[in-house]
Every structure is written in structure tokens, then in C-alpha cells.
Amino acid sequence: MALHVHRGTRADLLAEDLAAILAVPPHDPFAPEIVIVPARGVERWLTQRLSHRLGALHGDDGVCAGVQFLSPNSLVTLLLGTDRDDPWLPDQLLWPLLSTIDTSLDEEWAHSLAAHLGHHQDGAAGRLRAGRRYSVARRLAGLFHGYA
Template structure:
């Protein structure tokens, strides 16, 4: 059952949450899950709850214990992992893991016409005498930073533009960032960005496993068929 609490001030929402948490879960070893957007909110909310929860009559013990504060993204990732069998920490599409195959793919694509913009940014398309700082190796220090940024970018696309990635997988190199409905909602990528779909497809082939956008569809279908696949606690607060 979904309960929605609304208030104009965050402290009132925190107090309403405390009233909910005062009723303990049936299993004392099960932690309360309260999803928060950032660590600053976690610290503030934990301090606020510590003055509302407790074992004494006034329940102002000053301790907030056995309450976990994951991010909403972490909760969703855990649920998708339960439904698809892919552990979030072992997901090869995680930016921290995808950066390494992306490095290999970027190096392999250096010199290809389609990747001219990327190659120029990395210095792979620059000619010059060795040792003068203008040769193809003078920007090699950018390679990891660029690969890491691309890994994070592909993860953001999976979260916010899954339809675009599905189109890329089907060979349509589009940009669906336009908010207008209808045929104007998807536009061809500009020339300086049209290498991204091909790089994503090569990464998909290299990893040999469905991307986050694909797994989301499969997870939703699996959870509709069997909601018990998700190891969610009896109570989840957001």
C-alpha cells in the first residue's frame, strides 16, 4: 500500500516519518529503509529522527539506529538486480567497470573517419614531429578521463533516455532529447556527436550482456509476473 505525506517544510515531513517508524517492524533484525537523494539529507534526517525515536517514554534518546539511507537509484538497482540476476556491484555497465573496455574501444577506433571528432579531442589525429608536444601522444592523459565521462554519460542515457538507447541498438542514430511530441521528438545527431551510437553499440557487443535500459524492460516484465522476486523490506520510505 502506498501512503503519500505532503508538507511545505522538510522538518514536518521528517516528523511524519518518525511517527511511521515508531511502529516497529515485525522482525527486529530487519533494518528500516529510508531512501534519500544525498548524504547531506541522510545526516540531517538521522539527527532529526534521533530526537523522535527511542525506547524511553519521551523517545528522545538521541540515537537513530538500524535505519539505512540508500539513494533511490541504489534501491532501483537492487530491485532490477533481484529481477534479472545481475548483481549491481558486478554489473559490467557500471561506469567504474565500463571505463576499461571503453578505453580499449576508443584506442581501437582512433583514426576511423566516424570517430574523427573524438580522435582529434584525444590528439590521435594530430601529426607533428616527435618530441615537440604536437604529436599523437600529447593528449594521452585525457584518455581515461574521456572514457570515464563516456561511461557515466551512457549510464545517464540508460536512466533518462532508455528509448534512445533502444533506437541506437536497432541502428537508428537519433537524439531524443527534444521534448516535443510526435516526429520532432527524435532528431538526427549532429555531426560532432554521431560517433556516440556506434561506440555504444561496440561497447554492447564487447560486454556481451544487455545494457541497463534493456534490463529495465525485462525486470519490469518479471516483476509484474512475480512481485516476490524483489527482496524489498515490509516498509520502504522515500
């Protein structure tokens, strides 16, 4: 696996250089190309830019596929083999966070969260709101991971 480091002052020129590199098919067509980006917004922008160049026959009808975007932290954990051991990964943090949410819903500081999850509501509305537990905990775990 080759490592290419590019840096510059203009993101559009860097995206063009990346598109030129990715336009050359790899030896293994099923191996993803790994691209490191600093934020999700850059990932979305870069995906859109690359889709205008990669696989495009006429104009802007291409697609950006086979590219795995990672954050610098995700790359380090992948290279060190600690990607399954990191307790701050959202999928790892989710379960302790769910436990903390369940034990803290009666606390004063968690009043807004308890109301959002329908903690003291009965009936269909309470059950519907209680069904948000997993998605709320997953969202919070993602935010905590982003802060790290």
C-alpha cells in the first residue's frame, strides 16, 4: 500500500490531483482507496467533486465509489490495530452511555433528556418517545467521538 501525502493552499487543486490519482484503476478492483479528511463536511464536498471526474462519460455524470474516507484518528487506530479496542468509538461508547442514560433520567440535570425520551409519560406517546433511547444514545456517542 502506497502512501501519498499532498498539501496545498487550495482545496480545489488538491481535489483535482486526487481525482487524477483515483482515475487510475487499482490492481485489485475490490480494494478501497483510503482518503484522509479532517471533517465530514470536507468528505461530502470531496465526494461531490470527485463524482464530477471519476467515471464521468459526458459532463458531470460520474460517481465516487470505492473510496473510504477516514479521519486522521481513524487512520491511526486502523494502522495500530486498535480500532476495535477504542472505548470512544461510537459503537463501543453506545452501551455504557445507554446505561448512564437509564440510571440518570430522574436526575435534575437530565430533565430535558427525560422529557425528550418520555420518561414520565404514559400511553402511546410515552412508548413512542421511549423508543428514541437507542438513536439518542448513538447520536450522543457520535458527538463524544467527534470531540475526541
